[in-house]
Amino acid sequence: MDAVLRAASIYIFLLVIFRITGKRSLTEMTPFDLILLLIISETTQQAMLGDDFSTTNAVLVICTLIGFEVASSIITFRFPRLSPILEDAPLILYANGKFQKEHMKKERITEADILRAARTNQGIYRLDQIKYAILEKTGEVSILPFDDYL
Amino acid sequence: MQTIGDLELDQDLDVQRWSWRVERAGWVIIALVLILAMLGVFSTGPLSSATAGSVEGVEIDYQRFLRNNGEASLDILIAPEQIVDGEIRLWVSGDYLEKTSQLVIEPQPKETVIDGDRQVFTFPAEASSEPVRIAMSYEPETIGRLPVRIGIVDGPSVDFTQFCYP
Numbered sequence: 360m361d362a363v364l365r366a367a368s369i370y371i372f373l374l375v376i377f378r379i380t381g382k383r384s385l386t387e388m389t390p391f392d393l394i395l396l397l398i399i400s401e402t403t404q405q406a407m408l409g410d411d412f413s414t415t416n417a418v419l420v421i422c423t424l425i426g427f428e429v430a431s432s433i434i435t436f437r438f439p440r441l442s443p444i445l446e447d448a449p450l451i452l453y454a455n456g457k458f459q460k461e462h463m464k465k466e467r468i469t470e471a472d473i474l475r476a477a478r479t480n481q482g483i484y485r486l487d488q489i490k491y492a493i494l495e496k497t498g499e500v501s502i503l504p505f506d507d508y509l
Numbered sequence: 510m511q512t513i514g515d516l517e518l519d520q521d522l523d524v525q526r527w528s529w530r531v532e533r534a535g536w537v538i539i540a541l542v543l544i545l546a547m548l549g550v551f552s553t554g555p556l557s558s559a560t561a562g563s564v565e566g567v568e569i570d571y572q573r574f575l576r577n578n579g580e581a582s583l584d585i586l587i588a589p590e591q592i593v594d595g596e597i598r599l600w601v602s603g604d605y606l607e608k609t610s611q612l613v614i615e616p617q618p619k620e621t622v623i624d625g626d627r628q629v630f631t632f633p634a635e636a637s638s639e640p641v642r643i644a645m646s647y648e649p650e651t652i653g654r655l656p657v658r659i660g661i662v663d664g665p666s667v668d669f670t671q672f673c674y675p
Contacts, residue, residue, distance in 0.1 A: 379536065409578070443519075443528065447528065454514065
């Protein structure tokens with residue numbers, strides 16, 4: 360019982376904490392983010408396993424985590440309205456020559472971030488080549504160029 | 510799916526605004542948790558440190574807040590008047606012993622006697638004019654209230670409750 364409760368509470372806590380850090384959280388991994396992620400997983404591991412290093416405990420913890428993961432994907436599939444709440448939703452940052460300033464401010468994304476995404480993903484180097492820039496729910500910025508620049 | 514210009518996108522600004530609000534509230538909660546933690550609400554810190562008992566009998570420094578399976582300690586100060594016939598006989602209640610493990614007492618008692626629902630630890634001690642210090646360290650094995658009762662046999666006793674986080 361302990362193992363399941365521990366894993367479930369950690370799963371829910373991590374879901375909430377990563378949800379409130381916003382879309383940008385850990386998708387654009389700098390070396391520092393990678394280290395942070397490793398420290399977080401190390402800390403989580405100890406709380407989740409307790410001092411029980413048995414195979415049974417490991418099996419129970421893994422089953423709980425995978426079970427929650429599957430359940431959450433079933434929930435978001437069956438009830439699409441819950442998807443933006445549990446998993447977030449895409450957001451337009453730039454459309455037809457206009458920045459959506461409010462969106463960019465709330466998500467802490469600068470014009471330079473959009474241009475960098477354009478350079479690295481599409482080989483685009485000017486704003487007027489971009490038709491749409493969209494912040495995906497996974498945290499990366501999709502750049503959709505005007506047809507002439509494809 | 511929504512069409513914005515010629516773009517098909519499941520952007521939902523109402524939900525998005527709600528989610529930004531929740532996000533901001535979450536940051537405030539994180540900040541509050543950090544402040545409370547610094548103050549000692551989650552064990553060790555100014556709000557957690559407490560003292561029970563009296564200098565004339567038994568005085569115990571303890572933490573109000575503990576964590577399940579974490580490390581905890583008690584600092585017990587015993588007034589010199591409580592040394593009787595060259596020994597101190599300290600008792601600890603059974604319900605406390607039941608909810609803790611890894612009890613280590615420093616200095617080590619000469620003997621431990623089970624007396625009903627409590628245990629009596631006997632320490633040889635020279636007569637002195639200064640209070641005597643005994644340290645106990647232990648790991649709580651409970652969630653919620655942890656009542657502690659410690660006293661001197663046929664003498665004063667101290668009663669307090671600690672709270673144990675999961």
